[in-house]
Amino acid sequence: MAKYYLTTTLPYVNAAPHLGHALEFVQADVLARSRRAAGDEVVFNTGTDEHGLKIYRKALEEGKDPAAYVAEYAAKFDDLKHALNLSYTNFIRTHTPEHMAAAQEFWRRCAATGDIYKKQYAVKYCVGCELEKTDSELVDGACPIHPSLTLETIEEKNYFFRFSKYQVPLLALYRARPDFVVPEARLREITSFVERGLTDFSISRLKAKMPWGVPVPDDADHVVYVWFDALVNYISTLGWPHSASAEGEAPRGTPETFSEWWGSVERPNAVQVAGKDNLRQQSAMWQAMLMSADLPPSKQIFIHGFIGIDGQKMAKSAGNIIDPFVIAEKYGTDALRYYLLRELPAYEDGDFSIAKFEEAYNGSLANGLGNLVSRVVKMAATANCALPKPRAEAGVRADTVETLDAVPEFDTLWKAYDEGLAEFNFKAAADAVWAAIAMTDRHIQSTEPFKKMKTDPEAAKRDILALLADIRAIALHLAPMLPGTSEKILAAVMAPSSDFKPLFPRLH
């Protein structure tokens, strides 16, 4: 049984979850569910990034203790598990003793390699981004993403990470693994970035100014810069360093598991999902940090785009933040998952609007999937036939289940489906399922089992059994994407009822 390790980035808990978070979680969830269905053992990690200046200030603003503040927000993000029906196995919070100890140990290893040193530092800094800004990045002297915030000038002695040392190894990594970053355009982007040369970056802050972070080992005056701390979650969630083969460390949990999950240099195993704003952190900074700590790189990093709202950027200042809880509550979890997976471009920015959402809902969910299932289930109920329970349990792939193929062309569609998922092309995978739905609708029209029921009941029964099998194949392929809907269909094909309720009631 293969081990599949998958992680999202950790949302920074300075604001409530929005549609962009939902996109990343749902995409990752599809990967996790499909691998589980294929028989892999899966660790699916997510969580919350809880340190840094912005959070510290926000907590004080709200008159809260930072620890209480981040705990409250972590709970909000964890609630998405139910609202979006997510199957993550790990939810890591960076403000926990285990993670903080891991971040410190990671620091020590980089220091031992000679990659951490102290130097005088002066730079403009955007509190909104938690990132340093150069003049070339500024628009009218302000951060383009947070124009209302005043840039701070930081001038202090900080610890630096020897990023520059890893230019050549990073380029070698990119060259050796053409699918290290998906899509390709993003790999080219990061390659070009690294080719232009790397400069060491600051990885600490003066505790006197910013106490909310992981203490720097052996230096009480500094805390670890939030990025350096947060990225370590990908391995601390696996129990690193305690479960690693670190000498003198007492194993925690199952000792040998870290390298099985994270992988080795020869066979890296960690798949990361991140937004395009995180390209640099995930595919360059984090990889260099891993090299420095003598740990294997990630296996693959998938970069998704952003979601615009009615053609505009989603932003607090624009007042157009879409709350995934609200959408899921109103239209259903699977309706939201459907939109995120199929109605957005695979690798680029997409757009959301209530009008588009409702159009897609009616067209593909109510009229397409829902109606097909209704018509087949009702015919089956009338003809009094049903599929036997599958020999294997639910979750087994369709091709391993006995089917009476009414529509043999499904095979090519399922191939496209598999290829889509392998390339993180959720839209392509979903398109294959909807092509199967359309094909089945056409098949019903051309074979007319509803007429045969009156003239030749036995022939009708054969047709309908085959249709039930097709619906089941569709449901099994739908399972990673729309798990709740898939379950309903699988239940219905084994016990068709004339009271079957529409899966997605049409919106008017």
Add this chain to the structure above:
RNA sequence: GCCAGGGUAGCUCAAUGGUGGAGCAGGGCUUUCAUAAGGCCAAGGAUGUGGGUUCGAAUCCCGCCCCUGGUACCA
């Protein structure tokens, strides 16, 4: 400025040298098993622009216009 990607039907996109396709929306016809659902048909495009290469260009080359993303750090 530089790097990368893009500009194709009303909308979202496909088609990397061989008669421009699909989905959705809009139009017409039609079935009745189904959620006023389904099916069929037609319409809809000087492929941003100006040149060039070629028997042949959405596709390759050059110029231009526009859009998107990136452009850390040092000076």
